[in-house]
Amino acid sequence: MQFKLSMSSLLVASFVFAGSASAEVEKLTMKLSNDRVVAVEIVKPKNAKMPTFLFLPGVNRGLIANDDALEKLTQQGFGVVAMNFSVQPFSVDALEKGIKPAFRSKSFSLAELGQEADTLAAQVKKAYGIQNIVPVSISYSSAVSSTLQNYPLIIDVVPMTSSAAVNPQLEAYRATLKAGEIWNPIFGPGITRSMLDQAYYSQWNSQVEAMIETFKLNAGRKSDMVEGYTVLSRAAEGFVWDASKTPKTTKRVFMLAHDDSESLLKDQLQLVSKLLSANANVLAFVVNKSGHVMPADQPEAYASIIASVTTGTMKDATGIVEFDPGSGKAKAFKGAEAQKYIQSIINSL
Numbered sequence: 615m616q617f618k619l620s621m622s623s624l625l626v627a628s629f630v631f632a633g634s635a636s637a638e639v640e641k642l643t644m645k646l647s648n649d650r651v652v653a654v655e656i657v658k659p660k661n662a663k664m665p666t667f668l669f670l671p672g673v674n675r676g677l678i679a680n681d682d683a684l685e686k687l688t689q690q691g692f693g694v695v696a697m698n699f700s701v702q703p704f705s706v707d708a709l710e711k712g713i714k715p716a717f718r719s720k721s722f723s724l725a726e727l728g729q730e731a732d733t734l735a736a737q738v739k740k741a742y743g744i745q746n747i748v749p750v751s752i753s754y755s756s757a758v759s760s761t762l763q764n765y766p767l768i769i770d771v772v773p774m775t776s777s778a779a780v781n782p783q784l785e786a787y788r789a790t791l792k793a794g795e796i797w798n799p800i801f802g803p804g805i806t807r808s809m810l811d812q813a814y815y816s817q818w819n820s821q822v823e824a825m826i827e828t829f830k831l832n833a834g835r836k837s838d839m840v841e842g843y844t845v846l847s848r849a850a851e852g853f854v855w856d857a858s859k860t861p862k863t864t865k866r867v868f869m870l871a872h873d874d875s876e877s878l879l880k881d882q883l884q885l886v887s888k889l890l891s892a893n894a895n896v897l898a899f900v901v902n903k904s905g906h907v908m909p910a911d912q913p914e915a916y917a918s919i920i921a922s923v924t925t926g927t928m929k930d931a932t933g934i935v936e937f938d939p940g941s942g943k944a945k946a947f948k949g950a951e952a953q954k955y956i957q958s959i960i961n962s963l
Contacts, residue, residue, distance in 0.1 A: 642656060643705075648713055652697055654734065655694070659744065665925065666748070667747075668695045668749045669752070670755035671699060671702060674825070684909075699727050702839075702842060703835075706838050706839050715838050715842065725761045752772060756773030757777075768867070772871050775878070775884075776853060788810060814843070814847045818843035822839045867919075868885075869908060870882050873904060873905045874905060883956045890934070895932065897933060900935070900936050901937050903939055903940065915939040933952045934947050
């Protein structure tokens with residue numbers, strides 16, 4: 615089964631049906647070009663008016679449609695589209711034999727990765743007659759999400775608000791290398807690039823081996839998969855979420871994990887504080903008893919919050935909310951009280 619879909623953008627995309635894990639989950643590839651494909655899992659919504667969530671991937675891989683958290687949403691009738699970027703292993707594994715991946719010839723920016731999400735959203739709408747797509751990022755992909763513009767609602771879960779907050783040691787190392795370029799302006803940038811890539815290769819080599827083993831991926835694509843992860847790392851170098859470029863036409867919902875790393879949680883809260891001060895259309899949740907991998911740590915809370923901000927009681931809310939998964943209780947703060955609450959958490963870190 616194949617859909618040939620015309621595009622108004624420069625990218626020509628098509629869906630190729632590749633089988634499914636169940637009657638409901640469709641595993642597809644979106645072909646942007648012969649050397650650039652996106653691996654996708656789709657569960658259609660109960661009806662076209664129900665929101666469909668476009669789950670952007672974490673840095674390692676995309677979510678899986680039958681993950682507990684996502685199944686809780688599909689059981690309520692919501693649609694699910696779980697994607698991998700073209701540079702990630704599931705997508706690399708879907709390339710035809712002998713095709714060199716596009717990222718071997720160029721690096722992709724965060725905005726270009728965002729275009730993959732935009733293209734997928736447009737294709738899903740057209741192919742399935744879906745009316746409402748809501749991007750949901752997690753961790754790394756929130757940096758990609760920050761470049762998205764044309765959505766009424768975007769949800770960012772445990773967002774990477776800056777590369778320094780996620781990995782202070784790596785960012786300090788990069789800053790040191792960049793500072794040294796002043797003494798060697800001709801060869802310095804090349805040395806910096808080589809040293810950083812060596813660090814990335816070392817980090818991602820073992821991750822790729824684990825992915826190949828766990829998901830039975832093509833081991834012959836190992837070097838491509840390591841390079842793809844390296845492209846992700848390069849794209850996020852020096853990233854800082856610019857609050858001034860967050861459009862008020864898009865409502866941003868942030869889901870923060872109370873037990874996340876102190877450096878990241880502090881950075882996230884500072885961003886939320888800036889956005890609230892600028893009267894941005896923002897709602898943030900602080901989820902107690904959750905670490906960084908919120909869909910696995912607190913799947914029910916994760917799903918219930920996503921549902922509540924689209925069709926439920928929190929659809930029109932702004933400010934910040936403390937949510938306790940154990941009791942199901944929520945405390946909402948607005949205005950000066952929201953800023954006071956944010957500062958109290960920062961002071962406790």
